[in-house]
Amino acid sequence: MTALASPASPGVPLRLRLAARGIDGTTLLVVPALLAILGLFVYPFLYGLALSLAPKAGPFYGSYATFFSDPFLRETVWNTLILAVPTTLFNLLLAVPIAFRVRLMRHQRLLTTILVLPVTLGTVLVAQGLLTYLGPQGWFNRVLLWLHVIGSPMKLTNNYWGVFASLVITGFPFTFLLTLSYVSGIDPALEQAAATLGAGAARRFARVFLPLLVPGLAVTFCLSFVQAFAVFPSAVLLGAPAGSTHVISIAAYQAAFERYDASLGSAIAMIMGAVQLVVVLAALGLRSLFYRGPVGGTKG
Amino acid sequence: MTMSMATNRDPSTPRPAPSGEALRLAGLRRDFGGFQALKGLDLVIRPGEFIALLGPSGCGKTTALNCIAGLQPLSGGTISLGERRIDELPPEKRGFGMVFQSYALFPHMSARRNVGFGLDMQRVPRREADKRIDEALALVRLSAQADKLPGQMSGGQQQRVAIARAIVIRPPVVLMDEPLSNLDAKLRLEMRAEIRRIHEAIGSTTVYVTHDQDEALSMADRIVVMRDGLIRQTGTPEDLYERPEHADVAEFMGYRSKLPGRVAGTAAGRTTVEACGSRVEVQARQPVAAGQPVTLMVRPEDLVAGSSGIVATVRISEYRGRAFFGAAQAIDGTELFFRSDRPVSAGERVTLGARPDQILVFPGDEA
Amino acid sequence: MIRDSGIGSKLWRTAVWAVVAVFVLNLLALIATVVIDSLSTRWLGTWLPAGFTTHWYADAWDEFGLTDVLVVTFEVVGAVVLISGALGVTAAYALARRDFPGKRAATLVFLLPLLVPPLTYGIPMATLLYRVGLGGSFWGVVLANLVPAVPFVVLVMIPFIEQIDPRVEAAARVFGASTPQLFARVLLPLLLPGVLAALLLVLVRTVAMFELTFLTAGPTSQTLVVALYYAVFASGVRAGQEVDVMAVVYMVTTLVWLLLALRFVNPTQIVARSKTQGAH
Numbered sequence: 037m038t039a040l041a042s043p044a045s046p047g048v049p050l051r052l053r054l055a056a057r058g059i060d061g062t063t064l065l066v067v068p069a070l071l072a073i074l075g076l077f078v079y080p081f082l083y084g085l086a087l088s089l090a091p092k093a094g095p096f097y098g099s100y101a102t103f104f105s106d107p108f109l110r111e112t113v114w115n116t117l118i119l120a121v122p123t124t125l126f127n128l129l130l131a132v133p134i135a136f137r138v139r140l141m142r143h144q145r146l147l148t149t150i151l152v153l154p155v156t157l158g159t160v161l162v163a164q165g166l167l168t169y170l171g172p173q174g175w176f177n178r179v180l181l182w183l184h185v186i187g188s189p190m191k192l193t194n195n196y197w198g199v200f201a202s203l204v205i206t207g208f209p210f211t212f213l214l215t216l217s218y219v220s221g222i223d224p225a226l227e228q229a230a231a232t233l234g235a236g237a238a239r240r241f242a243r244v245f246l247p248l249l250v251p252g253l254a255v256t257f258c259l260s261f262v263q264a265f266a267v268f269p270s271a272v273l274l275g276a277p278a279g280s281t282h283v284i285s286i287a288a289y290q291a292a293f294e295r296y297d298a299s300l301g302s303a304i305a306m307i308m309g310a311v312q313l314v315v316v317l318a319a320l321g322l323r324s325l326f327y328r329g330p331v332g333g334t335k336g
Numbered sequence: 337m338t339m340s341m342a343t344n345r346d347p348s349t350p351r352p353a354p355s356g357e358a359l360r361l362a363g364l365r366r367d368f369g370g371f372q373a374l375k376g377l378d379l380v381i382r383p384g385e386f387i388a389l390l391g392p393s394g395c396g397k398t399t400a401l402n403c404i405a406g407l408q409p410l411s412g413g414t415i416s417l418g419e420r421r422i423d424e425l426p427p428e429k430r431g432f433g434m435v436f437q438s439y440a441l442f443p444h445m446s447a448r449r450n451v452g453f454g455l456d457m458q459r460v461p462r463r464e465a466d467k468r469i470d471e472a473l474a475l476v477r478l479s480a481q482a483d484k485l486p487g488q489m490s491g492g493q494q495q496r497v498a499i500a501r502a503i504v505i506r507p508p509v510v511l512m513d514e515p516l517s518n519l520d521a522k523l524r525l526e527m528r529a530e531i532r533r534i535h536e537a538i539g540s541t542t543v544y545v546t547h548d549q550d551e552a553l554s555m556a557d558r559i560v561v562m563r564d565g566l567i568r569q570t571g572t573p574e575d576l577y578e579r580p581e582h583a584d585v586a587e588f589m590g591y592r593s594k595l596p597g598r599v600a601g602t603a604a605g606r607t608t609v610e611a612c613g614s615r616v617e618v619q620a621r622q623p624v625a626a627g628q629p630v631t632l633m634v635r636p637e638d639l640v641a642g643s644s645g646i647v648a649t650v651r652i653s654e655y656r657g658r659a660f661f662g663a664a665q666a667i668d669g670t671e672l673f674f675r676s677d678r679p680v681s682a683g684e685r686v687t688l689g690a691r692p693d694q695i696l697v698f699p700g701d702e703a
Numbered sequence: 704m705i706r707d708s709g710i711g712s713k714l715w716r717t718a719v720w721a722v723v724a725v726f727v728l729n730l731l732a733l734i735a736t737v738v739i740d741s742l743s744t745r746w747l748g749t750w751l752p753a754g755f756t757t758h759w760y761a762d763a764w765d766e767f768g769l770t771d772v773l774v775v776t777f778e779v780v781g782a783v784v785l786i787s788g789a790l791g792v793t794a795a796y797a798l799a800r801r802d803f804p805g806k807r808a809a810t811l812v813f814l815l816p817l818l819v820p821p822l823t824y825g826i827p828m829a830t831l832l833y834r835v836g837l838g839g840s841f842w843g844v845v846l847a848n849l850v851p852a853v854p855f856v857v858l859v860m861i862p863f864i865e866q867i868d869p870r871v872e873a874a875a876r877v878f879g880a881s882t883p884q885l886f887a888r889v890l891l892p893l894l895l896p897g898v899l900a901a902l903l904l905v906l907v908r909t910v911a912m913f914e915l916t917f918l919t920a921g922p923t924s925q926t927l928v929v930a931l932y933y934a935v936f937a938s939g940v941r942a943g944q945e946v947d948v949m950a951v952v953y954m955v956t957t958l959v960w961l962l963l964a965l966r967f968v969n970p971t972q973i974v975a976r977s978k979t980q981g982a983h
Contacts, residue, residue: 150727161953269917
């Protein structure tokens with residue numbers, strides 16, 4: 037193959053030279069889908085970037101300046117982080133030990149099917165359900181009252197905790213299923229080997245599983261965080277959208293489609309993307325300190 | 337070399353358990369739901385012995401090994417090392433070394449750190465550990481590769497890291513689960529000698545699981561043939577090769593031709609059996625009576641085409657250097673595997689015979 | 704697998720299962736709340752409603768125009784499934800079978816829309832769709848939903864196609880199959896299970912895709928999940944039971960397809976996509 041490709045021999049027809057580099061009719065099949073994504077995703081994104089730098093009035097950075105000078109807008113970054121980071125970590129900390137147990141189960145499918153429900157149903161439905169379920173008359177408060185855990189109903193909707201609950205209900209299964217797929221990918225013989233060499237359960241986890249799992253957990257953290265950071269419907273329906281859960285996506289939506297300031301809306305979307313990128317890069321940067329090869333055993 | 341390794345050992349260093357203790361398996365049972373993988377295994381493994389558990393897949397040999405290691409709980413029976421019962425101990429408290437079929441090297445650790453893992457777990461002081469790791473790596477001839485990750489090593493090298501990792505903790509018993517099955521044929525032969533050499537160098541008891549009878553015959557002091565969760569026969573390689581006690585063990589040991597027959601008569605230690613339409617003289621090891629149905633078994637290299645014996649038609653003949661080996665069909669349809677020193681070809685008629693002491697006689701039409 | 708039998712590990716195990724039980728119980732109770740409320744005459748301050756009725760279903764069906772909403776939903780979803788299937792499977796085939804310059808870049812382009820949350824890229828995209836006059840229209844909604852759907856099909860199909868031995872295709876060629884024959888007689892039957900699974904997953908995800916549809920839909924092009932959002936948003940206006948009726952209708956619509964999809968794929972795949980299993 038390389039023999040054909042390397043010399044720029046004029047005698048070989050272009051079609052063959054291209055084919056030698058892997059470009060032929062079959063390769064062209066990638067073009068329609070690629071064009072679709074370039075047109076519908078990449079171009080709009082660049083368009084949004086340009087739009088964000090072309091405010092209705094003022095200098096090119098005007099929309100960004102507006103965002104950072106208005107405390108109500110500026111605080112959305114904090115409001116969103118204080119929701120997204122704790123829920124993501126909470127979900128991840130729960131997911132790891134549970135995944136280690138579920139890995140040993142022979143009939144995982146029922147559990148994974150139940151857990152995939154909230155992911156599939158989505159945040160709108162979960163928000164509607166939680167409004168009643170966590171409400172002052174809902175089963176959740178009633179059970180706690182009945183058990184005398186609390187003296188009077190807790191306020192769990194239309195505030196921070198409502199959104200927190202919704203991010204756990206939809207976020208935990210997502211985090212868990214990802215973690216499970218990483219945990220199951222580790223060769224069980226590694227654990228057996230560690231055991232025969234004298235490592236108890238805690239040290240097997242700390243010395244063998246954890247180092248192998250960290251790269252996967254970093255990816256899981258990133259994907260889960262990015263989802264949580266874009267929280268929108270539940271923050272509106274289940275939170276206090278004008279107060280503590282005035283998250284960045286609400287600000288972006290309101291700017292673009294309620295105040296019709298496309299430039300500011302795009303600018304906020306860009307800021308949203310930038311914050312996500314920073315956190316993801318930080319997580320992946322930490323990951324690069326760990327081993328990142330195959331974990332499915334060392335055959336061949 | 338054996339001696340030097342043995343004397344190299346520092347007598348002051350603590351060992352997980354003193355060597356020189358027998359490993360006793362008594363009535364070992366292991367059930368998986370309704371399936372009985374082990375149906376009462378009794379075996380005493382002498383200190384320093386190299387024992388092979390041999391059998392076809394599904395015979396329970398790997399289950400037995402995992403039970404000894406503590407990786408699977410017993411459904412019944414006991415395991416003891418010397419006077420101590422160990423079947424209640426979790427694997428990490430048994431102090432056995434184990435070599436896995438897939439090697440199970442920790443992919444995120446260098447060869448050196450893989451080997452040092454067990455010493456680390458025992459909190460062996462750093463300098464002592466370093467010394468022992470160096471010795472172990474030297475023993476498996478991998479000193480130069482010590483800092484490589486498993487992913488950067490060949491299968492044979494990974495295999496040797498796995499062995500070094502298992503023996504560096506100076507275990508009273510080393511367990512090996514088909515350690516050569518992932519290697520190519522040439523490497524497999526080399527590693528056989530290597531494993532045997534290491535076994536002699538460290539002097540610990542070795543339990544070696546395999547389905548390859550050549551491997552078992554060439555390496556083990558004693559072979560335990562298993563089938564359906566039970567021991568069929570235990571003995572030295574010579575015992576098993578020359579004197580298999582059951583037809584299935586014989587088949588496993590290379591007695592390929594199986595002739596159904598009937599005892600025609602016995603006289604002065606000589607027995608005549610009628611099989612495949614002719615009379616065959618055999619030496620029965622157990623008493624048989626005239627008229628009793630028996631099965632005769634012969635190895636291909638012992639059943640030779642000559643001037644007298646069973647008449648058969650050659651179906652296949654292959655030249656394998658020096659001699660021809662082939663399959664032939666007797667008049668009654670029995671398939672016979674034979675050797676011939678002169679060229680024979682398919683369709684040709686041959687007469688096949690063997691020395692009486694090379695023919696095994698099993699009562700009935702067993703197996 | 705090693706199962707420890709010490710007291711500490713027993714306690715730990717119990718604690719872990721207790722957390723799982725609490726989570727699953729809350730989840731099921733949350734779903735039950737919605738279903739029971741949609742069937743209740745009145746449910747205030749008691750464990751269970753005062754009585755049961757189905758009349759909210761008739762009421763809500765008319766008031767929310769659920770027939771129209773369902774028709775729009777299935778039209779949108781159908782279009783997205785067909786288009787993303789055609790684009791995605793062909794692209795996946797090229798990516799699985801050929802090694803060409805720029806392949807890594809192309810793969811990254813397909814990966815990004817799955818990694819960036821819809822709301823982040825949805826706002827500039829919706830703005831653009833409105834500028835070109837597609838905002839609020841049926842095709843605007845379809846185009847928006849293609850953004851996550853096409854890459855999803857591509858990434859699910861790549862490993863599936865890779866595990867089909869290319870020599871099978873070579874053999875068909877040797878025996879004289881033309882390209883259309885090769886496609887119809889060899890490739891299609893081999894690819895069908897994978898395509899079916901991928902498309903069912905796209906279907907479920909598109910039914911449930913709120914953000915992109917919300918940003919691009921107009922009054923006549925909204926899908927069920929967006930209609931549900933507006934109903935919850937304005938929940939003071941109507942009886943709560945009617946909103947829950949809508950929620951139940953939405954749930955049933957999603958779950959039917961989910962259960963169908965689960966016949967072909969492992970639940971983990973819905974979340975983990977194919978990326979994490981790529982090592983095999």
